[in-house]
Amino acid sequence: MSDMSTIIQLADVRKQYGNDGVTTEVLHGINLTLQQGEFSALIGPSGSGKSTLLNIIGLLEQPTSGVIRVSGRDTGTLPDEELTKLRGRSIGFVFQFHHLIPAFSALENVMMPLMLEAGRPTPLQRERAAALLTRVGLADRLSFKPAKLSGGQQQRVAIARALAANPPLILADEPTGNLDTAAADEIFKLLFEVNQESGTTFLIVTHDPRLAKRCRRVIELVDGQIVA
Amino acid sequence: MLAVKKTMRIEWLLAVRFLKEGRAQSFFMLGGVTMGVGVIVFLTSLITGLQRSIIEKTLGTQAHVVMRSPDDEARRIIKPDSTLSVSANIERRAQRLSSILQWQQIMRELEKRPEVTAVSPLVAGPSFAIRGNATKSVALMGIDQEKYTRIVPMASFMKEGEFRISANDAAVGTDLARELGVTLGDKIRLQTADGRSETITVAGIFDVGIRDLNRRWVFITLRSAQNLLDLVGGVSSIDVTVRDLFKAEVIGAQLAQQTGLTAESWMKTNAQLMVGLKSQSASSYMIQFFVIISVAFGITSVLVVSVIQKSREVGILRAMGCSRRRIRHIFLLQGGVVGLIGSLLGCGLGALLVTFFASTARNPDGTPIFPVVLEPGMFLIAAAVATVTGILAAAAPAVRAAKLDPVVAIRNV
Ligand SMILES: Nc1ncnc2c1ncn2[C@@H]1O[C@H](COP(=O)(O)OP(=O)(O)O)[C@@H](O)[C@H]1O
Ligand SMILES: [Mg+2]
Numbered sequence: 001m002s003d004m005s006t007i008i009q010l011a012d013v014r015k016q017y018g019n020d021g022v023t024t025e026v027l028h029g030i031n032l033t034l035q036q037g038e039f040s041a042l043i044g045p046s047g048s049g050k051s052t053l054l055n056i057i058g059l060l061e062q063p064t065s066g067v068i069r070v071s072g073r074d075t076g077t078l079p080d081e082e083l084t085k086l087r088g089r090s091i092g093f094v095f096q097f098h099h100l101i102p103a104f105s106a107l108e109n110v111m112m113p114l115m116l117e118a119g120r121p122t123p124l125q126r127e128r129a130a131a132l133l134t135r136v137g138l139a140d141r142l143s144f145k146p147a148k149l150s151g152g153q154q155q156r157v158a159i160a161r162a163l164a165a166n167p168p169l170i171l172a173d174e175p176t177g178n179l180d181t182a183a184a185d186e187i188f189k190l191l192f193e194v195n196q197e198s199g200t201t202f203l204i205v206t207h208d209p210r211l212a213k214r215c216r217r218v219i220e221l222v223d224g225q226i227v228a
Numbered sequence: 229m230l231a232v233k234k235t236m237r238i239e240w241l242l243a244v245r246f247l248k249e250g251r252a253q254s255f256f257m258l259g260g261v262t263m264g265v266g267v268i269v270f271l272t273s274l275i276t277g278l279q280r281s282i283i284e285k286t287l288g289t290q291a292h293v294v295m296r297s298p299d300d301e302a303r304r305i306i307k308p309d310s311t312l313s314v315s316a317n318i319e320r321r322a323q324r325l326s327s328i329l330q331w332q333q334i335m336r337e338l339e340k341r342p343e344v345t346a347v348s349p350l351v352a353g354p355s356f357a358i359r360g361n362a363t364k365s366v367a368l369m370g371i372d373q374e375k376y377t378r379i380v381p382m383a384s385f386m387k388e389g390e391f392r393i394s395a396n397d398a399a400v401g402t403d404l405a406r407e408l409g410v411t412l413g414d415k416i417r418l419q420t421a422d423g424r425s426e427t428i429t430v431a432g433i434f435d436v437g438i439r440d441l442n443r444r445w446v447f448i449t450l451r452s453a454q455n456l457l458d459l460v461g462g463v464s465s466i467d468v469t470v471r472d473l474f475k476a477e478v479i480g481a482q483l484a485q486q487t488g489l490t491a492e493s494w495m496k497t498n499a500q501l502m503v504g505l506k507s508q509s510a511s512s513y514m515i516q517f518f519v520i521i522s523v524a525f526g527i528t529s530v531l532v533v534s535v536i537q538k539s540r541e542v543g544i545l546r547a548m549g550c551s552r553r554r555i556r557h558i559f560l561l562q563g564g565v566v567g568l569i570g571s572l573l574g575c576g577l578g579a580l581l582v583t584f585f586a587s588t589a590r591n592p593d594g595t596p597i598f599p600v601v602l603e604p605g606m607f608l609i610a611a612a613v614a615t616v617t618g619i620l621a622a623a624a625p626a627v628r629a630a631k632l633d634p635v636v637a638i639r640n641v
Binding site (some may be wrong): 001055058060061080084085088089095099100101102103104112113115116117118119120121132133145161165 | 236237238245246248249473540541543544545546547548549550551552553554634635638639
C-alpha cells in the first residue's frame with residue numbers, strides 16, 4: 001500500500017476520550033495518507049478533532065484503535081524510547097502558542113531538537129541553528145530570550161526549531177492563530193517557501209479560509225470524520 | 229549568552245538552566261540544604277571534639293588494656309564474700325599480691341602483635357610515704373621508665389624536675405609533695421604494712437590533672453617495688469596500648485586468650501563514660517537523621533511545585549524528542565545539584581559556626597574548652613549524604629515529571 005513517497009499513513013484511526021462509563025469518540029475511523037512534499041491544510045470547525053488528529057499523527061497521543069505508519073513503519077507497538085527517537089527524527093512541531101522554552105535563547109531553542117538527538121550541544125548545531133534563524137529573518141535575534149521577541153518573531157523561532165532536525169514532516173497547529181493578518185501572511189509565506197526549497201511535507205491546521213485556499217491540498221474534518 | 233558549554237550533557241544543561249530560572253525556589257532549596265548540612269557539620273565536630281578531649285583526658289593516665297593474673301581476679305571476686313577476717317588475713321600473708329611470673333616472655337609475645345603499640349610492666353601496691361612526722365598512704369608504681377612513658381606520657385605532666393626513675397630517684401605528684409612538704413632533692417621513706425622500707429629522692433613532681441592520682445602515685449623502679457611489695461621476679465599487671473583504641477575491648481579479649489591472663493579494657497574500666505558517650509552520639513545521630521529528613525522534604529515539596537510549573541516545558545521537550553527517562557534525569561539532577569552545592573555551602577557554614585563557638589567557649593586561662601575537630605572525611609560524608617539526599621528527594625517529582633502527558637501540557641496553555 002505504501003510506496004516510497006508516502007510519509008504518513010493512517011488506517012481506521014479512532015480516538016475516544018473518557019473511560020468510566022461516559023466515553024466520547026472524537027475521531028471516527030480516519031483514513032489519511034500524506035505524500036512527501038505535500039503542503040496540506042487541515043480545516044474544520046472548532047472541536048471537530050483537528051488538534052487531536054495532529055497529535056496522533058505526531059505520535060504525541062495514542063489512538064484508541066487503528067494504525068499509524070511513519071515511513072511504512074507501524075508505530076503501535078513501539079516503546080516510549082523508540083517512539084521518542086522516531087518523533088525527534090521524523091516530525092517537527094509548530095504550535096499555536098509558540099511553545100518556546102523561556103529559559104533558553106532563540107538560538108538554544110532552535111538547537112534543542114539537535115541537542116536532544118546528539119545528547120549534548122556542538123558547534124555544528126549552533127551553526128545550523130544560526131543559519132535557520134537567519135533564514136527566517138532573525139539573524140540579529142540569536143541571543144534573545146523568547147520573552148524579548150514579538151509573537152511573529154517567536155513563531156519564526158518555532159518554525160526554525162521545527163526545521164532544525166530536518167524532519168520530512170512538519171505539523172503546525174494553527175501557527176498563525178495568534179498573529180495579526182500581516183504577520184500571519186508572512187509566516188504562511190515562510191512555510192510555503194521552506195516547502196518549495198526543501199520538499200518538507202507540511203500539514204497545517206488553520207481556520208483561516210484565506211490561507212487554506214493557498215494550500216495545494218485541503219483536508220476538511222467535521223465531527224471527527226474527513227469529509228473532503 | 230550565546231555560550232553553551234560544549235561538554236555539558238543536555239540533561240545537565242536543562243537541569244542547571246531550570247534551577248537558574250526558578251531563582252527563588254532554588255534559593256529556598258539551597259538555603260534548606262545549607263542550613264541542614266551546617267547544623268550537621270556543627271554538631272558532628274562539636275561532639276567529636278568534645279568526646280575526643282574527654283577520651284584523651286581519660287586515657288592520658290590509663291593504658292588501653294590492663295592484663296592481670298587470673299588468680300588475682302579470682303581473689304578480688306572472693307574477697308567480699310569471706311566473712312572471716314582470719315582467713316582473709318591468712319591469705320594476705322600467704323601471698324600479698326598475686327603476680328605474673330613469666331611476664332618477660334608474655335611481654336615479648338604481646339609486642340609481636342601488630343595491633344599492639346606499647347607494652348609496659350607494672351608492680352603496683354599500697355605503701356606509706358613518711359617524711360618527718362607526716363605519714364601518707366600512697367600507691368607504689370614500680371615501672372620501667374622507658375616502657376611506661378610510651379603508655380602514659382609522664383614527661384608532659386612534669387611540674388618540677390624531670391621524670392627520671394632510678395634506684396634513688398622517684399617521682400611524686402604535686403599534692404603529695406605539698407602534703408609531705410617536700411621539694412626536688414628531698415628524701416621520702418617508703419614503708420609497707422609488713423615493715424619493708426626504702427628511701428627515695430624526689431627527682432620530679434608531676435600533675436596529671438587528677439587530684440587523687442597526684443596525691444597517691446609514687447613512681448619508683450620495678451625492682452624497688454618488687455622488693456617493697458614482696459613480689460620478686462613478678463609484676464602485678466601488664467599495661468598495653470593498641471592502635472585503634474575503640475578496638476581495645478576486642479583486642480583485650482584476644483590477648484587474654486593468648487596469654488591466659490585476664491584483660492580489662494579502658495572501655496570496661498570507664499563503662500559509665502562509654503555509656504555517656506554512646507548515648508550522646510546516639511542523640512546526635514537522631515538529630516542529624518531528622519535534619520536530613522526535613523531537608524529532603526523541603527527539596528521534594530519545592531520540586532513538586534516546580535514540576536507543575538514546568539509541565540509546559542516538559543511537554544515541549546517531549547514533543548521535540550526528549551524521552552521520559554531523560555525528563556526524569558533532568559529533575560533528579562536538579563535535586564543532586566542542589567544537594568551538592570548546598571552541602572558545600574553548609575560545610576562552610578558549619579565550619580564557621582563551630583570555629584566561632586569554640587573561640588567563645590574558653591577556659592579561664594584562655595585555652596579552648598574543647599578542640600575543634602574539622603576532618604576532611606566529615607565534609608566528604610556530609611557532601612555525599614546531602615547529594616544522595618537531594619537525588620532521593622527529587623525521585624518522586626522526577627517520576628511525576630516523566631509521567632506528564634505532553635499533549636495535556638501542549639493543549640493547556
Ligand atoms: N483530553 C481530552 N479529554 C476529553 N475530551 C477531549 C480531550 N481533548 C480533546 N477533547 C475533546 O475532543 C474534541 C476535539 O478536540 P480538538 O481535537 O481540540 O478539536 P479542534 O482542534 O478541532 O478544535 C473536543 O470536543 C474536545 O473537547
Ligand atoms: Mg485545536
